[in-house]
Each structure stands twice: as C-alpha cells, then as structure tokens.
Amino acid sequence: MQILSILAFVLIVITAMTILVFRDWRIVSGALVLQYLAAFVLVAQSWPIGVAVVKLIVGWMATAAISLTYFRKEDIPFVTETSSSFIFRGLMGLLIILVVFTAAPALKDNVFPGLNLLVLQGGLMLIGISLMQLGTTSDPFLTIVGLLSTLSGFEVIYAGLELSTLVTGLLAIVNLGLALVGVYFIVPRDERKGLESGEEDDQ
C-alpha cells in the first residue's frame, strides 16, 4: 500500500507540473485524468474504496465534460509560447515542490498529526501548483482545470481528517458544477447561434 501511495504521489507531482507548464488542452486533459487517479489512491488511504471512488468518477466526468467541449471548439487557439515562459513556469513549479517538501513535515507535526505525510504532501502539492496555475493564466479552460486541481488537493487532505457523506456529496456537486461552468465558458459560438435559432423556432 505504501508503494502505491508513493507512486500516486509521484504521479501527482508529474501531472500537476505538466498542467502548470503546458498549455495544450490535450496534454492538460490527459494529465488531469491521471491526476484524479492518483488523488483517488491517496483518498483511498483514509476512506473506504466505495466512497473514494466517487471522487475518481466525479473527477473523470468533470474532465470529460470540459475536454470534450473544448474539443468541439472550432477556433481552438494555436498555442505558441516562448521557451522562457515554459522555463519560468517550470521553475515556479519546482519552487512550490521545494516549499511543500520543506513545510509539510512541520505542518504534519503541528497541525495534522493524524495525517499520513505522503497524503499531506500530495494534497499540498496539488493545491500549491494549481494556485500557481491560477495565478499565471486567464484562459477559462485552464482556470477551471486549476480550480478542479485545487479542490482535488483539498479533498485529498480533508479525506484524511473527516468522513462525511454530505461533504462528499456536496463536493461532488461543486466539482461537477465547476465543470459545467467551464463548459458554459468554452461552449462554441456556433452552438450559441444554434440555441438562439432554436429559441426563435419555439416562439
């Protein structure tokens, strides 16, 4: 089980860094899918598999919803970035990793004594790197992905602290709601026209 947790933690670091550094929606979506899988493994350390799997399913549903909507966009911007922006975001991500590794043991001893260190580090890693993501983008798709990752990190930590069906249910609603808002933001223009013409037909 410990090896599985370590693998999940490594996967979280890799996927979070991938989402931070790359802007291509296909790479980001793939990384988000893997990130939810890793988060599920860490949540399953504290919760029964039956409850933990809710997070995996909700996460994948949210990813599918926003990714497929983005896929249908006709005017997907071609991402051209200078290498310096990749390096900058990569370095910022490394800084976050360093801060998490430094601060997590003290946080565990002083604030979360009952929490597994790997679970805490995994959650903090997700929160820290996705906050950095939120601070470096104004793209709706990447903002929603950043918020989903932040919540995912929080859920990894919170799962170790409390098990409540209501919180699980409401967090699932919030995650799906965020994905729906993401879909709403990136829904193609031609579908808007279609909707409007449909409304006119009704009238």
Place this chain on the structure above:
Amino acid sequence: MTLNLSTPTLWVLLPLAAALIALAALNRRTFAILLTSITAFALSILARFFPESLVIAFGPLTVSFSESLGFLGREISLRYEILPFISMIYFVTSLWTLTSGIGKTPQTFPATSLAITALVTAALGVAPFLYAALLIETAVLVSIPMLSPLGQPPRPGVLRYLTLQTLAVPFILLAGWLLSGVEALPPESPLILQSALILGIGIALWLSIFPFHSWMPMVDEHSNPMVTSFLQFMIPAVVILFSLNFLNRYTFLRESPGLYQILQICGVIMIALGGGWTAFQKNLKRAFGFSCLTETGFSLLAIGLANEGGLIWLMILLPARALSYWLWGFILSLVEQHAGSADLEHLEGFARRYPILAIGLLLAQLSVAGMPLLAEFPTKITLLTTALRSGPALGAWGLIGTLGLFLFTLRLLMHMVRPETEGEPNPWRVNESFLEYIPVLAMVVILILTGLFPNAFLTNITQTLTAFSQLNPFN
C-alpha cells in the same frame, strides 16, 4: 386530517422546484417572473407570520411543521428564530424578480435568483454549519450564467470572482475542522491563532475584503446592475450571518478582545478604501462595486462593535441596504438602457431627459451613503458615533470613507444636470414610462419612511439574533 411537513421543505425545496419550473419556461418570461416573484413573496409573508407552534390549520386540515429535514445523513434545520431573516431575503428576492422584466436583465435572472435564495437559505440551516460553505459555493456557481453571456469568453472579473469564491471553500472547511480541535486547548496555544487566521482568510475571500476585492468593480462594470446588486446584497448578507455562527459556537473567539478590535480596524479600512475609490470613479457601475466594499466595511464594523450593541445595528442595516441596492441596481439598468453607457461623460443632461430616474439614482446613492432622512442613516450614524467612542481614529476614518459616496453623488449630479451642448436650450421633460417611474417613486417613499421611522420597518429582523444564544443582545 394532519399533514406533516418541514420548514426546509417550504423554504428550500419548494422555491428550488419553482426555480426549476421557471428555468424550464425560460422563453415565457412573464410566466417565469410571476412564478418566481409570487413564490418568493408568499414565502416571505409566510415566514413573517409563521406561528411559533409551527402548526397551521386550514379548516379540517392541520399542517404540522418540523424544523429539520434529513439530507445525506445530516440535517437542514430552519428554526423559528431564523424566520425573520428568511422573510427578509425572500421579500427582497421577490422585489428583484418582479422588476426584472424592465430593462435588459438576463432571462435566467428570475429563476436563478430564486434558486440562489433557496440555496443560501439551506446554507443558514445545514448542520454542522460549516457545510454551508459548499451550499454557498453552489449558489456562486449558479450565479455565473447571469454574469457571463453564453458563447462569449468570460471576462477576467468573472473568472476572478469564481476563483476567489471557490478558494474560500477549502479555507472555511479546514478552519471548521481545526476549530473543533482547539476548543480544549489553552488560549496561548499557537493552533488557536492559526485556526483563526485560516477562518479569517476564508471569510475575507467570501466577503471580498481587501485585497480580495478586485473582482467586484470588474464584474459590476460589465454585468447587468440588477444582477450584481442582487448578488452583492444576498451573498455577503448570508455570509455575515453564517460568520456569526463561529462567534456563537466558539467561546475563545467570542471572548477574544483582539478579534473585535481587528474586525473594527478591518471594517474601517474597508469603509475608507471603498469610499476613497468610489469618489473618483468615472463609471456608475464601478462606483456601485466600490460602494459595496464600504457596505461590507460597515458590516464588519458592526460585528466588531458587538459588545456595544453592534449586532442589532447590523441586522437593521441589512433590509435598509437591500432596498437601497435594489433601487440603485434598478435605476442603473435603466440609465444604461437610455444613455447607452454608465460612464459619467455620457450622462450629460440625463437629468433633463429623465428627471425621475435621476432623482431616484441620487437618492439611492445618498441612502447607501447614510444621508439623513433616508433608510441607512439611523444605522450608519449610530455605528460611526459608537466607533468614534471606541477610538477617535476609527470614527474619523469611517466618516471620511462615508464622504466618498457623497462626493461621487455630487459629481454625478453636476454631470446629469449639465446641458448636453453648452449654450443650446436643453429643456426639462419627463421621458420615463409609467412602468419605469412608479417603482422608483414607490421605493423613494419607502426609503424616506424607513429613514423616518426605522423602528416601524426594520426592528423585526433583530429577532433573528435570538438564534445565536451566546450573542443574543436581548438576553
């Protein structure tokens, strides 16, 4: 015959169902407006006159209400004591929805605003109360379609609003978990300070306290004023009431003198910053956004002055603020429609063409500013004088902040009465339609009456404080 129902069924599930029906009937706008406003108004009246026994008899039919409704293993409990507040929020919702047909309010507004009110009502009653964070977040998510038109990329302000409100959730839930563990610790434990800090950040994100306020003017500038005025009343009002739960529940927070001082200072900083920014705005909608910061400051100041009766003034301030915000939002949407812009430079001569709207706009702003004879004056003057007694600097900065909106109103007046073209005759005439000026005149009269007789109109809501047994100033 006896029928058993629960109060959450009445004030949460029923309006949610009505909102869904209204949403399904989106293209039948009049039906949606009537359904939502009648539902909200009926629920408001019911909450206002609900019997303490929770039993209502209709001839042979007796309807018995319980205060709790089981939900996913927890409870939503709407107690009798909280009903005055629920009555107020449903009343103002009916006001907003009823008038949403005038101006260019989004079609989804009536349904969405009723759903938001139902969700925040559920947030007031969910137990443990910390889970309210998730319901308020759901209300925020529901509000997004009203702020960002379908098919257009969202503006940065909307993304920032969504991000900051969502980030509040982890902070609040984590703070709740931490606070439940530190109750038994000695006061000098560093964990207490850490828990309070996390809670403070969560609430600051929710209430858009400096430096988390930047989305407010950005969202206000590009969204419909009816929508923004509703949201900027409803969500902060519920968050403020939700925050009182923390003071009520945790003794170490309630008995910490430092906390009240911090709240007073934060409140005055918000009043001063909000007022300062408002004074120099060039756009009416941005000025509204900054004035909302000032209002949040007054709410914080009132909580900070809890030991001097501030909570009573906080409760009295809320309905007065709701009426003023409604009038301000309603007129702003009409101003934008008639003038084509909410920029001051486009409002030259506006008062000569639309004198009733101009007077209403000025009075709405002056009411929020705390002008004598208007609705918010009794609370604002009391809070400022109490702050002055608490610390001269607090009172002085609070007063300076309040003057910001007065100054902006003077600038607006000068722009609106100035003729469009200098030297050419620009006669005064009434161009407003009946449906435009009747609500404005009615609300102006209500604001004046509320300012003149605050005890008659506003004091009922103070009974809400009896729900907070440890904070209740009537004990």
